[in-house]
Each structure stands twice: as C-alpha cells, then as structure tokens.
Amino acid sequence: MRIVSFGFQTWGRKTLQALIDSDHEVVLAVTHPASESSYKAIWNDSVEELAREHGIPVHLTERADAATIDLVKRAEPDVIVVNSWYTWMPAELYSLPPYGTLNLHDSLLPKFTGFSPVLWALISGVEEFGLTVHRMDEQLDTGDILVQHKLPIPACATGTELVLAGMELIPGAVNEALAALVSGNPRWTPQNKAERTYFHKRSDRDSRIDWSSDAVDLERFVRALSAPYPRAFSHYRGERVEVLAASISEASYGGTTGRVVVQEGGGVVVCGPNALRGNNRGLLITRVRTADGVERDGAEFFVRGGYLTDAPE
Template sequence: MRAVVFAYHNVGVRCLQVLLARGVEIALVVTHQDNPAETIWFESVAALCAEHGIPVTTPDDPASPALLDQVRAIAPDVIFSFYYRHMLPVPLLALARLGAFNLHGSLLPKYRGRVPINWAVLHGEQSTGATLHEMAAKPDAGAIVAQTSVPILPDDTAYEVFGKVVVAAEKTLWDVLPDMLAGRIPRLPNDISQGSYFGGRTPADGQIDWQQPAQQVYNLHRAVAPPYPGAWTILDGVTYVIGKARLSAQTFPDLAPGLAVVDNRVLGICGDARALAISTLLVDGVPLTPAQLQQNMSGKTN
C-alpha cells in the first residue's frame, strides 16, 4: 500500500509510526510549518520524517495545483489525514485509489469540527475517543472505518484527555490496518443528523463568567487549562489565569462571585455559592501567592 499522509501534532507522529510498523509505503508527508506565535508542546512530524527519510512538503494551501500534481504523480492507494489542520479538497481526495481517510478526535458523529477534545471536556462528557473515517466534502461526515473510546474522568483536563486520545488513535489505526491492507475497508454509517458540529476556539473564549455554576466554570478550566491558554478573569485591569484548580467541597454563601482569598487559599466563588480551589493562579505566566493576590485585592472588589 502506497500512501500520501497529511499529518501534524502527536496524533500525526504516532499514526505515522503505526503505518511504518505495518509496512505501509509512505511516499509523501504533507505537514505544517510550526507557528512561532504558538506554544509548541507537541511532537514534530517533520522531525520523524527526517529520521526515516520520508519526503516532506509544507504548502500553505493543500488545494494548490502544484500539490495536486505531486500527489497525482505518486498515484497513492490511500490518503491519510492525521490531525492536519486544513480541509482537503475533493479533487485531491479523489486521487487515492482505495479512498482517503481522516483520524478525528471524537466518537463521530458527536463533536465534528474543530478542537473536539476541548469541546467534549467543556460540555462535561464522560467519554470521547478516536474515529477513523472516510473523508468527504463536509468535515468529519464520511463513513466510519473504526473507532475507539476512552473515559473522561471528572478532574481530567483536555491535555490529559488528549493523551488518551492519542493512544486511542494509535490503537484504532493499528487494529484496522490489516483489513485495509487486504482491501477490506469497513464503511459504517456516520449519521451526522444524530451528532454535533463545533467550530474553533480562541483564547478569548476562556473568559470566566463567575455567575455560572461551579461545575460549569470548572469544566471551562479543564477544557482550556495549560498548555492551552487557560481560563481567565480580569480584576482591576489585571488578567489572572487559572493554572491548576479543583472543585471545592465547601460552599461560600456569604461571598460574592469572583476571586477571593480565604484562610490563605485562593478561591473562585461561583454563582451557586460553590467554588474552585485554585492552587495555581498566574499573572503573565508567573504564579501568584494568596498573599500577593490579597494585596492586589486590598480594598477592591471584583
């Protein structure tokens, strides 16, 4: 089997390693140049390809005629996409003899679209997973080839869930590749009318509304906790970012929603009088002690 692979991030690295282990010929890898404005906390697809002598290209647009011609000349049996960040055009997908397949970080048809792990944590889901599916004109809408589920524990952050999904992606691809190599490619229904679609998120979406119930605020923290930009709040012109927190078992009916210091502990009081016990609160990336926050808040209100 000859493959052209579009790949980025940890899922890209691990799934490329699965293809190599299963004996797939990787004729070309298309990846992204790292954005210097982005925190790069994940593994490098380009570095893996350099280690194995795999040709790499980094076009700005996967719909470019030059890339289309390059893939056409390779005449791949399959095209794979592993956490590549752009939609692939239909004329490109049509160049793969056996089909084009994407690895998506959710249990399709739920959480189609962008950053599915973050959305799943934000909505308090108890499970998610990885789905290998056929690519189509609509995002994450093609037939399902295989999927693997993982649990989301009550205190898991999106980063921790992402680690589980990387393993699920590896297992999904590993288990189904023998059938794919033999030309037996499962194609199960992917009824998008029974699922959900979500767009991308920006750091601005991490702003905390302290009037919300504590569980909702905690889910936001978990969904965007570092290495993502973090849940944040502004107090007297200073932006505070939650680094680490847990739901408190106590209630604080006499305190107004917002940041507070109680018994030398930093709390985030929520609209239902429950709170987040904040163990790491950051200002410009630097942890703040409860005493420092108390000093900043002295004589001031949220």
C-alpha cells in the same frame, strides 16, 4: 499498500510513525511548514523531520494546491491517511486513491467535529472521548466511520492528560483501519448527521471565565485549559489573572456573582450563579498567575477581597 500521509504537529508525526511501523509503504509525506501561531506551536513535533529520517519524500505546503495534487497523483497511492491537516482538501484529491482518504479525528464522531475536540469534550462535561478513523468527504469530519476507539474521562483529568491519552490511540487505530482495507471487506458506518456537534477554533476570548457558570463547570474549565494551553483567566483589580488550579467549595455561598467571598481550604471562594440565594457551591481558587508571570497562592493573592470581572475595571 502505497500510502501518502498528510499531517502536522505531534498528531501527524505519531500517525506517520504508525504508518512507517506498519507493513505498508509510505511514498510521500505532505505537511505544513513550522508555525509560531498560538495553537499550531503547541504539540509541534515535526512530521518533516521524521519523514526525512526515514528517506520519505516530503512536500511542504500550506494548502492542497495544484502542485500538491500533482505530486500525490505521481506517487500513485492506494490510500491517503490524514491527521491534523489545517486546510481544505478538494474532492479531486481525497477521492484520488482506490481506497479513498482516511482522516483521524480525536473525538467520538459525530460528536465534537471541528477544532480542539478533546478540550471541548472535557469542558462540556461528557464522560468519554476517543479517536475516530473515518472516510473523508465533502464536509468536515462527516464521512463514514471505519474505526472508533473510546476512553473514559476520569474525574480529575486535565485537558493535557486527555490529549496525551488520545494520542496513544493512534497506532492501534491506524493498524486496525489499514487491516480493514486490506481485508477487502471494511465495515463503514454512516454518521447520523442529526447528532453532529460542531465546535469552532479556540481563541483568547474562549479562555475567559464566565462567572455566571456553575462551579462544577468552572472547575472542569480550569482543568481543561492546562499547560501548555492558554490558561483560564479573569480580571482582578484591573489586572489579568490566570487561574491555574481550583476546586469546588465545600459550603454554598451567597452574595454577588464574581465576588471573592472567603478563604476555604487553602484558597478563596468566588460566588457563582444564583448567588443572591446562596444555592450554589463556589469556585475555590488555590493557584493563580499574574501578568508578570509570577505564580501565587490564591488565599495570599486575593487577601483584599473584591471582584473578579470579565474586563479590567
């Protein structure tokens, strides 16, 4: 088959590599220009560079405009394959090839449609995540499913570890999807849109720790926001502090939500919800980074006690 690839960042590059390694011909690679924005600069392996190394024509664009659609028409693809494309694709484009357009999305659709699905899955506390290959339609991540691969979420996994594990699913999923199309009898499974969950783009505010949350949720939140992602943060004595490592306290603690209570196990415990009754475990902070970029042990940094707050006080 003749394939046009739409993709960006490491996800797009791994998908293009899988297409190059297949028995099919990649006739055009469409990608975004390099970006310095906070999330686009993460996992920024170049699709353009890989395509040019293999002599594949490249089209750089921010959006699927008229010029892009014209180039794709002239490439005469049998199918378009998309992974990590940031802007809207019109029906004129995604319905153009005989086999339509396949989109790769790193969640188990219809759950976690939208943005940063792996991080949101870990933050949400689900037990598994994965990769879905589906047919593109008029809505975001809602088309019929062709291939879906699952992975468990280990108890101590970080967001970065899960993202990397999910990327390793790309070659197998691409090959399975293309083989299904070639067979002439692909099995499409409609999504139950009543089960759909949508998650928005993450911003700086989404990394702020909510001390009214349970310690189990907060510990998972800290793990999800692992490097190179923006880290979980709070404010202590007027200074923004990133929480790099934390666990759940052994004892339950009472007092006031957000209060640095006591040292335990090499860190300090911060009270969470229901602090008045002391019914909950606290978050045990063991490693932090201050605004000057210096990392410190939790017990050393919080030795004066006090409160962690949503904003500088």
